[in-house]
Every structure is written in C-alpha cells, then in structure tokens.
Amino acid sequence: MRKLSPEEAALWAKVTATIRPLSREPDDLPAPPVAVAAAPRGRIPPAAVPRPTPAPPVSLQAATLDGGWDRRLKSGRIEPDRTLDLHGHSLDRAWEAIDRALERSIAAGDRVLLLITGHERKGEPPLERGRIRAAVHDWLAASRHSGSIAAVRSTHRRHGGGGSLYIILRRR
Secondary structure, eight states: OEEOOHHHHHHHHHHHHTOOOSSSSOOOSOOOOOEEOOOOOSOOOOOOOOOOOOOOOOHHHHOOOOHHHHHHHHHTOOOOSEEEEOTTOOHHHHHHHHHHHHHHHHHHTOSEEEEEOOOOOOSSSOOSSSHHHHHHHHHHHHSTTGGGEEEEEEOOGGGTGGGEEEEEEOOO
C-alpha cells in the first residue's frame, strides 16, 4: 500500500471535513492512517459482488412485552399518550425533537409515544426521503433515554402503519 500524495491528502481532508456524524457523542478514537493500495498488475479477476447481510435486530425491536400489550398494539386498541410528527424535519432537527419528546414523555409518566416518521424508501443511497425512518432505530438504541424504552413496535394502520412507530416506555 502506498501513502497519499500531498494533493490526495488535501482532497481527502476537504471531503472528511464535510462529514457530520449522526451521533451527538464525540468520537474519541483517533482516525486510522489512510493508505491506498497500489494498482494490481496483470489480469484482474472480476470483483465479487458482496451479498448484503441482514443487520442484527436492535434490542429495542426484539424486546419482549407481555402478550396483552402485543395484542392491543397489533389490533390498534392502544391510544398513544403523546404523538411526535417528524415530517418536514432535517436529520438534526428530528434527532433533537425525538430527544425532547422522550424527555417530556418520561417526565410525564407516559407509556406510549407515537412517532410518525414517514415511510422508509428502499433502494441504493443516496436517498432524499426516508432517511429519518432508516436511522430512527439506531438513534433510539443509542439515545440517553434507551434505558427507559421497553420496546419499539410497528403501528396499526389507524396510527400510520409502516410510516409510524410505537415507542413503549418503561414504568417508573
């Protein structure tokens, strides 16, 4: 592997300066040195296309509730205590709104927060819509409030179906 030339290093520095992490926590790990492999010589075999592997389930999605909760959620008989609609929010504003709504719901003793995210768009990045829906499970798992979240479930049709989520909060 070869080192980056000064021009390549300057270009890479410009690219990395435009990247903003989704997490609000600072990254304390030092950046690994960047090196570029030398071009191979001779016949180059075709690149193997990696098969996508499904992501492991986030613990909040796999968290178990008693059978009564799950039946009531699936039938739509649960009425949310609070609703948060994220339509029209940027990623940063959505993260802040989720954090504030969780804080208020926990303080008020709410049990069910209805989070309206919009439908996730399937396809290759970059996608202009559906980014909030795609990131929300990771945000919730990394949230400072994750210990107060009992489970995250898909909503009944009358509460938004695939474009919304129930966030079930633990009892205090």
